[in-house]
Amino acid sequence: MKKILNDPQNYVDEMLDGLVAAHPEIYAKPAHRIITRAGEKTKGKVGIVTGGGSGHLPVFTGYVGTGLLDGCAIGNVFASPSADQMAETIRAVDAGAGVLCLYGNYGGDVMNFDMAAEMVSFEDDIRTASHAVSDDVASAPRGEMEKRRGVAGMIYAFKIAGAAAERMADLDEVARLARKASGNVVSMGMAMTPCIIPQLGKASSVIGDDEMEMGMGIHGEPGTWRGPIKPADDILDEMFDTLQADRPLGKGDRVSVLVNSLGATPHEELYILYRRLAVRLSEIGVDVVMPLVGRYATSMEMTGASLSILRLDDELEDLLAAPANCAFWRV
Amino acid sequence: MKKILNDPQNYVDEMLDGLVAAHPEIYAKPAHRIITRAGEKTKGKVGIVTGGGSGHLPVFTGYVGTGLLDGCAIGNVFASPSADQMAETIRAVDAGAGVLCLYGNYGGDVMNFDMAAEMVSFEDDIRTASHAVSDDVASAPRGEMEKRRGVAGMIYAFKIAGAAAERMADLDEVARLARKASGNVVSMGMAMTPCIIPQLGKASSVIGDDEMEMGMGIHGEPGTWRGPIKPADDILDEMFDTLQADRPLGKGDRVSVLVNSLGATPHEELYILYRRLAVRLSEIGVDVVMPLVGRYATSMEMTGASLSILRLDDELEDLLAAPANCAFWRV
Known part of the structure; x- marks a missing residue:
């Protein structure tokens, strides 16, 4: 295996430790396999979270940052993070204005983000919106958008929704812009x-x-x-x-x-x-x-x-x- | 060959065409296999040129830009550009304050940059200074620095000399700082x-x-x-x-x-x-x-x-x- 690693079981966690060690002004790790922006939250700003399997850097974790995302739930390589992780990420970034869950259209991620949204709504009274990006034209015909996977194009949705949230747009508006970017x-x-x-x-x-x-x-x-x-x-x-x-x-x-x-x-x-x-x-x-x-x-x-x-x-x-x-x- | 290319003979030139097409605000191609900064030269600023074989992006060509290099002579993959190309690059970036040639310590590049410096001194009355970066500790013992090759550390010399030139330091000072960075x-x-x-x-x-x-x-x-x-x-x-x-x-x-x-x-x-x-x-x-x-x-x-x-x-x-x-x- 032509890879630079220690124990393969620690691949993801050691990567995250290194990421935070190298860029402490950008990334923080408030809990196991959760990355948020470093520093204080901006009160009243809509939070944007993503999540997904590891092995795609800069996707997903890398795009946490100013004018981009607020948090990321991190799974094993090519494996969805759990609904609990996602709920904890949503709680970590919520600043009173609700949270947009914006991620790639993969079965496990969709299911777990749906569960996480229910959990934080019920337990924490946090309002969420969700959108799964499905830009990969090769994965299904246009008539079956629900089967299309999310790939590199999702970074445009991160960028556009992130810019809107930074300008203090409300949750409906940030979600509208994320969907518009994703649709385009x-x-x-x-x-x-x-x-x-x-x-x-x-x-x-x-x-x-x-x-x-x-x-x-x-x-x-x-x-x-x-x-x-x-x-x-x-x-x-x-x-x-x-x-x-x-x-x-x-x-x-x-x-x-x-x-x-x-x-x-x-x-x-x-x-x-x-x-x-x-x-x-x-x-x-x-x-x-x-x-x-x-x-x-x-x-x-x-x-x-x-x-x-x-x-x-x-x-x-x-x-x-x-x-x-x-x-x-x-x- | 698991590479994305057309005719292998055109690998370098098509790459350069794409680079300039993608970033016309940063790079210009005033002549065959010569890249300079886009836009006007700053009169009286020391120019910094580099050169070397292709296949190392961002090294060398990529580091042409504001606060970095002014020009680059581009060779085939892993092959030195010619002395003529280097001389033409020096002429292209000279803005009246002389030019620093700053490159990696490889035999062909050293020989050709030495010839190029003589050519522009004799033919164009352009003053130059030269430094070959030799940061690769594995390539020779410290007692034989002239045998050490230049590798990734050279980007620090580009950055530091480039910043000094941007602040309008003179040629001796830009060369001193390039050598200091390189030595460190x-x-x-x-x-x-x-x-x-x-x-x-x-x-x-x-x-x-x-x-x-x-x-x-x-x-x-x-x-x-x-x-x-x-x-x-x-x-x-x-x-x-x-x-x-x-x-x-x-x-x-x-x-x-x-x-x-x-x-x-x-x-x-x-x-x-x-x-x-x-x-x-x-x-x-x-x-x-x-x-x-x-x-x-x-x-x-x-x-x-x-x-x-x-x-x-x-x-x-x-x-x-x-x-x-x-x-x-x-x-």
Whole structure:
């Protein structure tokens, strides 16, 4: 297992200890597997919490920070945190104005956040709203949005809801903006090698030496096809055309785009993809605002990349450009 | 070859096109394989140029930006750019106050920068100073500094010299500060898998399935030992102890530290290393200022990590904290 770790059982907890040790001005760990912002809460600010399995840094925990999230419940690698953890995270960030639960659309996370919302409503009288982001176009057709998984595009929902909450918008408004951002973002990914789950000590699947898988999920969920590795431009074109078929863009549209590495794929290759993306967007007259190129949502050392496109209007563009600060993203 | 590319011959140029397309407010490409800051030069500011082989993003090209570098000459993957390219880069950034050439200590780069400095002195009457960073403790003993290679620690020299130049220090002063930062930084790395050079289509060496190599260079240069993979804490301890033996730190010292992924090693594992590093530094009473954890100097998809430690004094700490902005690092 080509990983840097001690006991695989301690992978997540040692990672969290290191995160807080390195960035004590950003992250605090008030309880086991719960990360919140460091410092005092802002009274009357809507809290935003997320949660999910580990192994995707900066997702989920990394996006706790100013203008972003307030707290995160952390599960084992690729495993949902418990409803109790989520409820405790909600309690930890509540500052009297209610809490938005904003996370990726995975069965365990949805079920546990629903339970957590009931618990804090009943036990603590905390008002919550919830939204599960489902941006992964490859995971289900548009007619079955409830089956679509959440992937890298969810960081746009974090950013936009986080900016609104920082401006002291109320819970209904923060939830509305989170849903609007989520509804405006689509993503499509591809992978060439899987990642290694520490407690298994090996990859959960194998992709042949000359093969790639289009549409593979960030936990290795099956994609739309597996076959010989295509040239970068063809890969980008297929991802872009799939997103265009799902949610067409046209002349005059303004977007932000995220060319994201799933982990091992280097910056060099993300820029090779971006080069083609810039051509495709320019051809149809779409303007790009604040392009993101890097590692924003990963699966540890998975090789591959994803493309997310967020369609903007004045309201979303303003919130996207608002200040934000965490250890992984500064605006 | 599990890489996202088109023709391997175009890897570097397509990467540069994408970099400039994504960040036109930061980078400009005034000539083939030359990147400079976008926008007008500041008259009378000392220019700082670097150069080297590709495949190490953000090193070298990525660190062109405000409060950092002014220009970069770009070679093929793991190959030095030519003296002509370097001379052209120096000419492109000269704003009347001379130019510092600041790069890693590799034979080809040293020779070509020396030639380039002669060319611009003779042909253009541009005054230059030069410094080759040699922070890699594993590559040669302290008594043979001229044989030590430059690795991740060089980004501290970029940052500190860049801040001084931005404050309009003169060439002698910018060069003095670059040498001081360089003299105060030491680095040590380890690798578990090599990277794939696009034009070869395969790894340049193989490390056994259960093996790691301590001290391996960022181009696969032999390290100090190869053997079974050790636990993360043992790896960190050996890297830290090696740096301590070379350049001891003690109670009251202030440092910045960089825990750097060579590419594929995920953030999770860098934080597991950081956790142990924080304990070691705390035990000897050393304070950490602005720790960096991430991908600051890579070898594409190499698996592994490096540790760099910069000893600070008031002057260096002030310059380290000065504003800086490129696509990969914002202070």
